[in-house]
Amino acid sequence: MIDKKEMEKTFTSKELLTDQEIRWCPGCGDYSILKQVQTVLPELGLKRENIVFISGIGCSSRFPYYMETFGMHSIHGRATAIASGLKASRPELSVWIVTGDGDALSIGGNHFIHLLRRNFDVNILLFNNEIYGLTKGQYSPTSPKGQISKSTPVGSIDHPFNPLALSIGAGATFIARAMDRDPIQLRELLKRTHQHKGTSLLEIYQNCNVFNDGAFEVYTEKATKKEETLFLHQGAPLLFGSGHDKGIWLDGLKPRIVHLNDRSADELWIHDEKDKTKAGLLVNFFDDPSSINHFPRPFGVFYEEEKETYEDALNQQLEEAIKLKKADINELLRGRNTWEIN
Amino acid sequence: MKSMKSKTELKTDITIIFAGDSGDGIQLTGAQFTNTAALLGNDISTFPNFPAEIRAPQGSLAGVSGFQLRFGSIEIFTPGDSADVLVVMNAAALKANLPQLKKGGTILADAEGFDLKNLKLAKYPEGINPLKDGSLDQFKLYELNISKLTRNALEGSGLGTKEIDRSKNMFVLGFIYWLYTRDIENSLEYIKEKFKTSPALIEANSKVLKAGYYFGETSESIFSRVEVKAAKLEKGTYRNITGNQASALGLLASAHKSGLKLFYSGYPITPASDILHELAKNKNFGVKTFQAEDEIAAISAAIGASFGGSLGVTASSGPGIALKAEAIGLALMLEIPLLIINVQRGGPSTGLPTKTEQSDLLQAIHGRNGEAPVAVIAASGPADSFDTIVEAVRIAIEHMTPVFFLSDGYIANGSEPWKFPTIEEVAEIKTSFARQRSSEDPKFLPYKRNEKLVREWAIPGTAGLEHRVGGLEKENETGNISYDPDNHELMVKLREEKIASIASYIPLQKIDSGANSGNLLILGWGSTYGAIKTATLKAIGQGYKVSHAHIRYLNPLPLNLGDLLIRFDQVLIPELNNGQLIKLIREKYLIPAIGLNKIKGLPFTTEEIYTKIKQLSTQRSEKQVSIQG
Numbered sequence A: 001m002i003d004k005k006e007m008e009k010t011f012t013s014k015e016l017l018t019d020q021e022i023r024w025c026p027g028c029g030d031y032s033i034l035k036q037v038q039t040v041l042p043e044l045g046l047k048r049e050n051i052v053f054i055s056g057i058g059c060s061s062r063f064p065y066y067m068e069t070f071g072m073h074s075i076h077g078r079a080t081a082i083a084s085g086l087k088a089s090r091p092e093l094s095v096w097i098v099t100g101d102g103d104a105l106s107i108g109g110n111h112f113i114h115l116l117r118r119n120f121d122v123n124i125l126l127f128n129n130e131i132y133g134l135t136k137g138q139y140s141p142t143s144p145k146g147q148i149s150k151s152t153p154v155g156s157i158d159h160p161f162n163p164l165a166l167s168i169g170a171g172a173t174f175i176a177r178a179m180d181r182d183p184i185q186l187r188e189l190l191k192r193t194h195q196h197k198g199t200s201l202l203e204i205y206q207n208c209n210v211f212n213d214g215a216f217e218v219y220t221e222k223a224t225k226k227e228e229t230l231f232l233h234q235g236a237p238l239l240f241g242s243g244h245d246k247g248i249w250l251d252g253l254k255p256r257i258v259h260l261n262d263r264s265a266d267e268l269w270i271h272d273e274k275d276k277t278k279a280g281l282l283v284n285f286f287d288d289p290s291s292i293n294h295f296p297r298p299f300g301v302f303y304e305e306e307k308e309t310y311e312d313a314l315n316q317q318l319e320e321a322i323k324l325k326k327a328d329i330n331e332l333l334r335g336r337n338t339w340e341i342n
Numbered sequence B: 001m002k003s004m005k006s007k008t009e010l011k012t013d014i015t016i017i018f019a020g021d022s023g024d025g026i027q028l029t030g031a032q033f034t035n036t037a038a039l040l041g042n043d044i045s046t047f048p049n050f051p052a053e054i055r056a057p058q059g060s061l062a063g064v065s066g067f068q069l070r071f072g073s074i075e076i077f078t079p080g081d082s083a084d085v086l087v088v089m090n091a092a093a094l095k096a097n098l099p100q101l102k103k104g105g106t107i108l109a110d111a112e113g114f115d116l117k118n119l120k121l122a123k124y125p126e127g128i129n130p131l132k133d134g135s136l137d138q139f140k141l142y143e144l145n146i147s148k149l150t151r152n153a154l155e156g157s158g159l160g161t162k163e164i165d166r167s168k169n170m171f172v173l174g175f176i177y178w179l180y181t182r183d184i185e186n187s188l189e190y191i192k193e194k195f196k197t198s199p200a201l202i203e204a205n206s207k208v209l210k211a212g213y214y215f216g217e218t219s220e221s222i223f224s225r226v227e228v229k230a231a232k233l234e235k236g237t238y239r240n241i242t243g244n245q246a247s248a249l250g251l252l253a254s255a256h257k258s259g260l261k262l263f264y265s266g267y268p269i270t271p272a273s274d275i276l277h278e279l280a281k282n283k284n285f286g287v288k289t290f291q292a293e294d295e296i297a298a299i300s301a302a303i304g305a306s307f308g309g310s311l312g313v314t315a316s317s318g319p320g321i322a323l324k325a326e327a328i329g330l331a332l333m334l335e336i337p338l339l340i341i342n343v344q345r346g347g348p349s350t351g352l353p354t355k356t357e358q359s360d361l362l363q364a365i366h367g368r369n370g371e372a373p374v375a376v377i378a379a380s381g382p383a384d385s386f387d388t389i390v391e392a393v394r395i396a397i398e399h400m401t402p403v404f405f406l407s408d409g410y411i412a413n414g415s416e417p418w419k420f421p422t423i424e425e426v427a428e429i430k431t432s433f434a435r436q437r438s439s440e441d442p443k444f445l446p447y448k449r450n451e452k453l454v455r456e457w458a459i460p461g462t463a464g465l466e467h468r469v470g471g472l473e474k475e476n477e478t479g480n481i482s483y484d485p486d487n488h489e490l491m492v493k494l495r496e497e498k499i500a501s502i503a504s505y506i507p508l509q510k511i512d513s514g515a516n517s518g519n520l521l522i523l524g525w526g527s528t529y530g531a532i533k534t535a536t537l538k539a540i541g542q543g544y545k546v547s548h549a550h551i552r553y554l555n556p557l558p559l560n561l562g563d564l565l566i567r568f569d570q571v572l573i574p575e576l577n578n579g580q581l582i583k584l585i586r587e588k589y590l591i592p593a594i595g596l597n598k599i600k601g602l603p604f605t606t607e608e609i610y611t612k613i614k615q616l617s618t619q620r621s622e623k624q625v626s627i628q629g
Ligand code: SF4
Pocket: A023, A024, A025, A027, A028, A029, A030, A059, A060, A129, A133, A134, A207, A208, A209, A210, A211
């Protein structure tokens, strides 16, 4: 939880603007995400000079240029690995990784899963637009099967990654999902992402209005939103539907959609972010929204776990080694066996 | 030990090869003898030759592990072209190493390693045993029952046959100590330390070591002992060191000198991994080691650490370096310090992981997309790795650039005496970070350069320095993204000039041996130093007008190199590759340099270089005669 002192703003949102012209297409979902990050950051009690944004390559990875903090726009897929080295050597910094579905899950897939298992205390903002935007419209590792794109004119035959299931499998200690068109929840989740000590993964559904417009519209548009989304609240039953009249009921370990006419709210699945088994089920609410009897798509914090961070463990080993043996560089250079030549 | 009774012959230097199965403890035997010889003041050079497979079938040719060492009362620069003594534990070891034995050399063979099974594994024709068929007549052959004598020594020790057999290397060691009039005390101490958790093993190994020694005493009528007196090395205190150890120590010393925290990340690869192991042992020096998920992550993490103000270092070998190429490009665009260690091995592709080669020089200099110059520097031997890596770090920090440090398998695993410095004697490294700024100060310009064309190291956590860097082309001074054609050309030239100007901050090229001008200059780099030096000295002794210069700074090259080269009629460039430095030299100085290339995964022998010197010198004088005539 954020205490009072932390709530004091140390800098303003305006101070986070850079003199760089923003190069995203008009109407791109990235604008909203940038805005929410700039709104939330001043409320986190951080010093601006201690914030670092590291990105890879792709539309989303332009992000650091628009943040008046330290930033690195690195190479494709490697932001996660660069951030690991930075955090390991400078644990006091607040390190944010901005990446996309191609950057994190395709070319950078290896570093992504290894970052999650190591649990450095860094934040990953995964802008998922299910397309390669910067290279002008090829299908991505999260594009649904059948996606028509420049490189798949008759539809993709790849099965997409489920980023959150992948993350939980890799040992992630914080998993959440937000969307660009829901700024209120996005801001809330950005704060939670920051507060979690350990690697936080926030997947953000981001509309690429040029190459994949409407990929997430069933979750964002008024007409379908209520039926298709499931907002997760700690300790609250899983409810959804236009009249909040549907819920998820756990039949053993099998989730079922029930109507509140048939079951009372107390019988429903009560959301518990600390429950890994339930989180494992929730991340698999990943149905194609056009399929019959599909589950709604969850948004919010799926899972959070307290676990030692890599940098803490690393520092502890160092401290213990120093306690055990004082470092004497001259003794080290001498080694154990020496001889004299006179 | 009892005093010597037999007659002892005096020699200036001896080369021994220990060879056996990879499970026979050959490397340990070699390392122990090396240590003891060094403690007695001999100069020494070693060359371990590992099999590529960790556990190849016992007794097979693929499983032969060798350790070559040369020790002397004279200065030693190579582990010897050929051996005086070959100690073999089985038939395969004999077969693999016999070509390295001098005519008239001594063979000590364990009889048990030449039974039918071992002969078959070594692929000797049926019915042939080289120990029996007279084929080794030109050598002094001694068949010893090493296995049996070891078992006798440990009879009643309660140890199993397997454990007993594992200590037969101690018998060999004990016997060789006797043969070369060495004391066994040093190894007895070592045994105590190594097996400190098992008194039974201390007892057993000590017993076998002594048994080997006494075996010598009781058979002195057969063998004559040899003594090699202490060498007249430069006065001082010495220790023995391998190239990888010296590199690791150099990194720790550089961190100390620069005041930076060392962050080392690597991915396991032969023959570079020992540097990671060495550093991981020394966490009390504050070094953070990171075993990354792959080669790219290893360098990326090092870049992250350097960006944060640590000394970021990554190490690998050829194939791993290939994977790091894009990230090296990023580091040079970011213009931050970064050290990339390449312990070269045979290539291309996976190549020859356990063999040595110098074939990644052009990769280091050119192997990236775009116009992407970085500094490149190479060690010439195990001990030299220390000073060279300190230099590499100095250049990286003082010039804000990635620096390649080239070593190779021969340097990395080879060892030699090292007159180690105290930390106070190690060269200074100046580190400075950009200072904090307030809103009254003019805006921070991340790519503003000083007179060396070097930008400031502006690290996160410093107020007022918030800025963005990245791999996209930078606008001069501001570092903002720029697609401006003139700016791109300017930045390419600036980055090139920045690296070129390092030449003003490195020493001039010196002649290592020989006169400053003459008939023939041998120009080398890297691990060929010892062989070239020995051959050059021999040739000078024979009256040839030949000199040797060895390049440490490969990019940029020393400012005076061109002037130095034209003072010689001929320039010979020996390399363990198909001709790489020679391309750079011909291109830059337009001279008809001559190559001498060996691509066998093995170092040069002195003889190979000496023969070439003779050939070039003779041709030259013949030519002169014909011109004059
Ligand atoms: S291509 Fe798509 S993701 Fe990229 S900036 Fe344009 S709208 Fe945004």
